[in-house]
Amino acid sequence: MYLSELQLDHYRNYEQVDVHFSPDINVLIGENAQGKTNLLEAIYVLALARSHRTNNDRELIQWDGEYAKITGVVQRQIDHIPLELVISQKGKKAKFNHLEQAKLSQYIGQLNVVLFAPEDLNIVKGSPAVRRRFIDMEFGQMSAKYLYNISQYKAILKQRNQYLKQLQRRQAKDLVYLGVLSDQLAAYGAEVTVARRAFLQQMEKWAQKLHQEITKEREVLTFKYQSQMPDDQLTRDVEGIYQQFQALYEAQQTREVEQGTTLIGPHRDDVLFLVNGKDVQSFGSQGQQRTTALSVKLAEIDLMKEQTGEYPVLLLDDVLSELDDLRQTHLLKTFQNKVQTFLTTTSLENVKKEIISAPRVFTVTNGTVTVADAAIN
Incomplete structure (x- = not known):
């Protein structure tokens, strides 16, 4: 196009x-x-x-x-x-x-569109929120379903956090309503989590190839999706992750009411970029960080072609x-x-x-x- x-x-x-x-x-x-x-x-x-x-x-x-x-x-x-x-x-x-x-x-x-600007180095060096925003913006272009699910997730998350604040201040006490919000959040959170992992696996394939070309095969770039959910649970399907989120919300209910915020879910997840097995944000040189950011951004081009035609x-x-x-x-x-x-x-x-x-x-x-x-x- x-x-x-x-x-x-x-x-x-x-x-x-x-x-x-x-x-x-x-x-x-x-x-x-x-x-x-x-x-x-x-x-x-x-x-x-x-x-x-x-x-x-x-x-x-x-x-x-x-x-x-x-x-x-x-x-x-x-x-x-x-x-x-x-x-x-x-x-x-x-x-x-x-x-x-x-x-x-x-x-x-x-x-x-794929935008590449000097500040894109923040995809590697910046906060988890920067990487989550990057994922949501790019994957949302490729999948209407993902865009819908992440939008619904954020809307319910806002409602749930507001209600947790009311429970914290004892302006509300209906835990059944909290359970309804938790169930809805778990459902959309499971869809978002599974889609993110699938997209990142595809992006990793293209980014690895580009990164090896730039570094003359001296470095291998890999992605790691970080969640509060155990790694072995992240490999489950939507229904399995939905059930896991339900269990986590039930287990964390007291803490979440005390803190007045949602502690579990894809809104707190992150992506680690690893070069030869080491976190490039913490241990990579500036050159390695620039190469990683470039490989990730360029991978979007081929991934979008693959996903949209x-x-x-x-x-x-x-x-x-x-x-x-x-x-x-x-x-x-x-x-x-x-x-x-x-x-x-x-x-x-x-x-x-x-x-x-x-x-x-x-x-x-x-x-x-x-x-x-x-x-x-």
């Missing part, structure tokens, strides 16, 4: 813009704070109905504006799909094929300057001639002609986008 056209209205520093893209390589060149990253963010928001940079949707709307509107046309193997997302104080409205969707979960997945759109936000020649070459070699790519840079000198051929170059200046005459040397 590829994005052939993008229109922005009142989005961040863009009053109005209409851009037509190449299905291959698109280079966005401009000084800092001109809108290059905003343009990439808009593509990401069009795909996922949320930003990777902020949780406050108001920041996406132009200063003093009442709404922001993003529209685009996605070209697929057999058809093309118009997408539209309107963000306002009242919330979001999403359409594909000109039909408004009752739920965002029904909209997400029409355009699949189409390659995603790749967004590279000022990452070439962050990578040495070896990693940069592997990055560019991975997507060349098969994935529509958007690459931001402050200078064409950062882009190697021998690796990227015939790109469409755009100049971004103070919220305007024009096709550039410049060529890559």
Whole structure:
């Protein structure tokens, strides 16, 4: 798939813009704070109905504006799909094929994207919450079922935590209702846990191959899913894990009421990245951490192709300057001639002609986008 056209209205520093893209390589060149990253963010928001940079949707709307509107046309193997997302104080409205969707979960997945930015090193170095968010965002694009289950899980988790607070403060005392919430949370938690493990096993296969290529087979990358549940229980099916969660909630009920929060479940799980059997976050060098992050992100491209039948759109936000020649070459070699790519840079000198051929170059200046005459040397 590829994005052939993008229109922005009142989005961040863009009053109005209409851009037509190449299905291959698109280079966005401009000084800092001109809108290059905003343009990439808009593509990401069009795909996922949320930003990777902020949780406050108001920041996406132009200063003093009442709404922001993003529209685009996605070209697929057999058809093309118009997408539209309107963000306002009242919330979001999403359409594909000109039909408004009752739920965002029904909209997400029409355009699949993989974003690679300098802060993606946090997938390895950051907190478990960063890795959980990464898993949920990426897998949610590939599976409507996963997106639905994780959304339901988070909604019930919020209810359950609120009720645990009421029990803690003795504003409520009905443990039967707590049991109902626990049963619902266990059911969705089991679905989420099984799906995460399955997706991670598939991603590990692609990441291992890439990591060995980059390290000339000196290192082996493996993933380990960490849960409060014993490892031997994690291999069970949905029904088995559901029963295990039920038992854990029953055993932890007193502690959870005392602390006023849910202590067990996939919202507390993590993923360890191991290089030659050692946790790369704790024991890896900076180079090993960068290589791991790069391998994980690039693995998404092949995993999405495997899961959806189409390659995603790749967004590279000022990452070439962050990578040495070896990693940069592997990055560019991975997507060349098969994935529509958007690459931001402050200078064409950062882009190697021998690796990227015939790109469409755009100049971004103070919220305007024009096709550039410049060529890559």
